[in-house]
Amino acid sequence: MADVRLLTGSFDAAVEIERFLAANGEAGGVASFIGRVRPGGGVEALELSHYEPLTLPGMQALAAEVEARWQVTGLLIVHRSGVMLPGEAIVLVAAAAHHRREAIEAVDFAMDHLKGDSWFWKREKRADGWHWIEPRERDFSDLARWDEKSAN
Amino acid sequence: MPLRLVFLGRLADVAGAGEREVAAVPSIAALLAGLEPELSAALGAARIRIAVNGNVVADRAMFTLRDGDEVAFLPPVSGG
Numbered sequence: 001m002a003d004v005r006l007l008t009g010s011f012d013a014a015v016e017i018e019r020f021l022a023a024n025g026e027a028g029g030v031a032s033f034i035g036r037v038r039p040g041g042g043v044e045a046l047e048l049s050h051y052e053p054l055t056l057p058g059m060q061a062l063a064a065e066v067e068a069r070w071q072v073t074g075l076l077i078v079h080r081s082g083v084m085l086p087g088e089a090i091v092l093v094a095a096a097a098h099h100r101r102e103a104i105e106a107v108d109f110a111m112d113h114l115k116g117d118s119w120f121w122k123r124e125k126r127a128d129g130w131h132w133i134e135p136r137e138r139d140f141s142d143l144a145r146w147d148e149k150s151a152n
Numbered sequence: 153m154p155l156r157l158v159f160l161g162r163l164a165d166v167a168g169a170g171e172r173e174v175a176a177v178p179s180i181a182a183l184l185a186g187l188e189p190e191l192s193a194a195l196g197a198a199r200i201r202i203a204v205n206g207n208v209v210a211d212r213a214m215f216t217l218r219d220g221d222e223v224a225f226l227p228p229v230s231g232g
Contacts, residue, residue, distance in 0.1 A: 035232050048231065051160055051224055053206030079231065091232050111232060120231030121161030132162040135230045 002063035002075040006056045008082045013089045016078060020094045024074040027096035031103035032076075033111050039086040045125040048090065050081045055119040062113050070106040072097045077110060079120070109146055116143040153220035155183065159195075161227040166194045176219045180212045183223065201226040 003020075013034045021030060037046045050056075063077055074096035084090060091114055095106035114120075116139035123132045154173040164170045177183050180202065184192045194200070202209045203224040209215050217223070 049160065051158065051203070051226065053222075053224075054203060054208075054226075057206075115232035116229070118229060118231045119160075119226070120229055121227065122230040123161075132165075133230045135228050139230070 001073075002060075002067060002077065004056070004059050004063045004077045005079070006050065006059060007078060007080050010084070010088055011078060011080070011092070013078075013092045016076065016092055017094060020074065020076050020096070024096035027073050027103075028098050029100040029103040030074075030094060030096045031100070031107045032092065032094035033107050034089055035091040035111070037084045037086045037088050037090060042126050043086060043124045044127070045083055045085055046090070047083045047123050047125070047130070048079075048081050049121045049123075051119050055081075058119050059114075062110060062118065065113075066095070066106050066110050069109065070095070070097065070102045071099075072102060072106050075106065075110075077114070079114060079118075081120070112139075112142045112146065115139050155217060155220070156222045157183075158222060158224040160224060163194060163200070163225050163227055166191050176217065176221075178217055180209070180215055180217065180223070183217065195225045199228055 017032055024030060059077055059079060063075055066072065066075055072095045076094040078092040080090050093107045093110045095103040097103040116135060123130050153176065155176050157172045157174060159167040159170055174186060177186060184196050202212055203226060204221050
């Protein structure tokens with residue numbers, strides 16, 4: 001049921017959301033998140049690399065986990081790989097459900113795990129060249145929230 | 153058949169390329185011992201995960217490599 005895609009070319013998030021809404025006409029609530037390359041701050045380009053044998057299977061496993069955890073009636077996960085320019089979409093997650101909380105939490109969970117627990121490596125190009133981006137402490141604490149929730 | 157090594161993220165910079173072939177050896181320790189010291193140290197760090205033929209290795213000390221295996225070195229991830 002989930003639509004999970006790893007793309008090496010740019011995509012139009014608005015078009016994808018429009019299609020998702022049309023395909024999930026029965027859902028009372030649809031939540032979505034779009035992550036883009038932040039304009040400004042001296043970043044000229046962003047590159048995400050992936051590892052073919054792990055990255056898409058990992059995204060599919062994440063989608064299955066979301067579906068096991070929340071009552072979503074539709075789920076879309078689109079993630080870019082390759083070089084992106086400021087303003088370009090990196091990631092899109094959308095979830096459809098009968099009730100809003102399910103949809104919002106499903107998107108939140110998927111995003112935390114795409115950022116902190118999926119097989120992607122990110123580097124950014126600044127005036128002085130390319131720099132690898134290390135995971136931030138916040139990425140780990142965002143992930144840990146979900147462990148606490150399942151322990152409760 | 154040689155082993156095929158894949159270096160992800162910043163490890164590709166340390167290795168000088170994203171991929172490399174090396175003569176087959178039976179263990180990950182032997183594999184690391186045959187590489188340049190700087191690369192060997194970077195790959196052997198505890199926070200680097202290793203996948204063989206697309207499966208993440210749980211216990212690298214006990215893992216037996218076979219001819220033709222693809223060994224990927226995976227630094228901490230940063231997606232989204």
